[in-house]
Amino acid sequence: MTTTVPGSWDLLVRTPVGRIEARVTITGTAGALTGEAAGRWETVPLRDVRAEPDATGSSRVRWRQSITRPLRLDLEFDVVVTGDVLEGTSRPGPLPPTRFTGRPPAGDGGDPPYARPG
């Protein structure tokens, strides 16, 4: 099984005001990874993207992102990418982390999992 970082995943993460869908895309090479998270309302950069391969061939990937809509929120992600599936936790500020699973967007260039306004 190959590990695909960089890559793109559709996520559904829990926040104190409900779940938010986003498409996370990580680009670059190990040591110089960047990325962005595109949601229904905005696209925000990923900060402090770090990836470490583990002994089983998976990658542990961590990053931070700050969203402003639908609410202002700092989120910290800590996930493991195995094959094309991303599993892990997101954590808003000092609140407890919650688990989620991210999957690659369906098909090449498929629509995001949310409707864009307008």
Added chain:
Amino acid sequence: MTVQIVLFDGFDPLDVIAPFEVLSAGSDALGGAFDVRLVGIDGPGPVRSGTRGLQLRATAALAPEEPGVVLVPGASGPVAGDPDEVDTVPVLLARLGGTALPDLLRRSFAAPGTLVATVCGGSLALAMAGLLEGRTAVTHHLGNAVLEATGVHVVEARVVDDGDLVSSGGVTSGLDLALHLLDRLHGPRVAHAVERLFEHERRGTVWRAVGADPRPV
């Protein structure tokens, strides 16, 4: 000056009434020095609270640049439950982000003679709308972790005075907030007279960004 207390769907009645009474008594003690009004986001009219449908009437629309105080209360409602299924208090407060309130309050913050005060979840509503980035504030103890996650420095004091933003903790801290505002704007004798009238004394130190920065002990 004018004190405008903002009513919105689901507001917590005590968050509104405690400062309304304290500030009204303070105004009386000053010979009617200022007006205390309940205002609506869009205009006058009845507004339903989050507690048993109790209604209060807004007598005017919020005038965001009017010199004085604009006070934002919190919401009352369920504190537990899946926010995708239950309109928990954070959901109710986040909903204010979709009203005219954030733009109105942005104007209040920009106005030189206007300070913004919050009780309970009022600070969280403004923070979730992105208005309190980097500010120091407090909310109800159940909401302080969420407040921190919005980019606010949380200080666990009953009243946190960060200049043109004065926030207070849960529900009854609205009494202390209003007494602090009287003290700050009109002096301790007026605040003390109102404390005596209502038989309520403020509790704890009002946090302000002045003086020495304490080291961890």
